[in-house]
Amino acid sequence: MFDNNKMKKRELLWQGIVFWAIALSAFDTPVNFVLNIPMSHWQIVADWIVAFIFVIDTLFNLKKFGLKNKSSKKDHNDHYSKMHFAIDLISCIPFGAISASFPILQFLPFLKLMRLFKLYRISKMFSVVGHLTVLPTPLKIQFMATISMVILHWIACAWIFINPIVVDVPNHSQYIKALYFTITTVATIGYGDIVPHDDIGRIFTMCIQILGVGMYAFVIGNVSKLVAEADRYKEQAKEKVHSLAIFMKHYHIPPTLQHEVFHFYNHLLAQRLSENDDQIISELPQALRSELQIYMNMNLIKNVPVFKECTHDCLKKIAGSLTQVYFSPEQNIISIGEMGNEMFIIGHGDVEVRLADGKTLASLNEGHFFGERALLEETKRSANVVATSYCDLYKLEKEDFLKIVTEYPDLLESMKRIMTERNQTK
8 A cells, every 4th residue: 555655646746747748838839839939949958858758658658558449448548549649659759849950840831730749738737637636735726727827828829820920029029918818808807909800800709708708717616616625624623613612502511521522622623634534434445444544543643652663564553453442531441450451542631540549640641651561561450540531542452562563573672662761750
């Protein structure tokens, strides 16, 4: 699972590189085409770099999906057709850089047209965005904004293409004017200071006006959704706390019990994404639920002192062996004289270590652990451990612990060191 996660991260990182390479081509190629601008030195270098990225991506897809005939009975998403491979291969060729490097080739019109093959890869941008569910919100917004800018850029280039280029006006001014017209039209503002003067221009303008309404709604709607999702669980938590407060006020719950309720709920919010963590994964198969539960437990125990130096695999083994148990105030967790077979980690709450006469030896709270001597020695409990509040504990059985330390002896050394430090402070 861990190696698979690393592989997924590398794949997503590569998809991000491909995304920005496509974005660069999507900005650079159309504007050079419509304005007939000679490529500068940095554009030639960038063209070769993008071509190299496209070649690697084509080989990656070829290796991942294999080359199948279009008539293959497999799902089209699960194979790499010969047609797609051929188009991808052509789009890898840096026609712009080649023609710019060899001036004699600049007069061949088909090379200029062949540069547009790169724009086929724009469809790959949307396949990259298909992974957005696993990306942080800032990256999602960044990718969506980039795609929106590419669309606006294309519309501006198309406006330049259907309108005659004014010879005595600088290229950048013509582009800015076209982009200004595009944004005001798509945003449904339309000042009317730039208007089409022929039927083709009017038809084109009507099309982008219709496109603009949908695009404007799509972008605003999705950005609003992303922002709302980022704070969804916080808002749900606030509503739950408000509902709890009303509930306890209605039923005249004593202040001390109210404090316990809010204290426990704050613990849940600190340790979990929401109070519905178990419900979120409830529809998954049992094997997947168990695996996810292990990672949820790892998040709970990773800061416990005795486990801080554990490797990822060791921590995963421990988390998979934990059992969650609950205790009420004044309930005995450990009793004097009983044979110890487990240790406890405090997830939430407070406990006291007491002698037979009721004298308190120590008070422990969240993040502390106790009963660890029973994991290392055949011994009876020498003190009572009593819950002094509503406690959420995690129990590690001796049998499971001994299996883990045979595989990860560093855990045993860490446990012995902690016990020695405790004995010295007594």
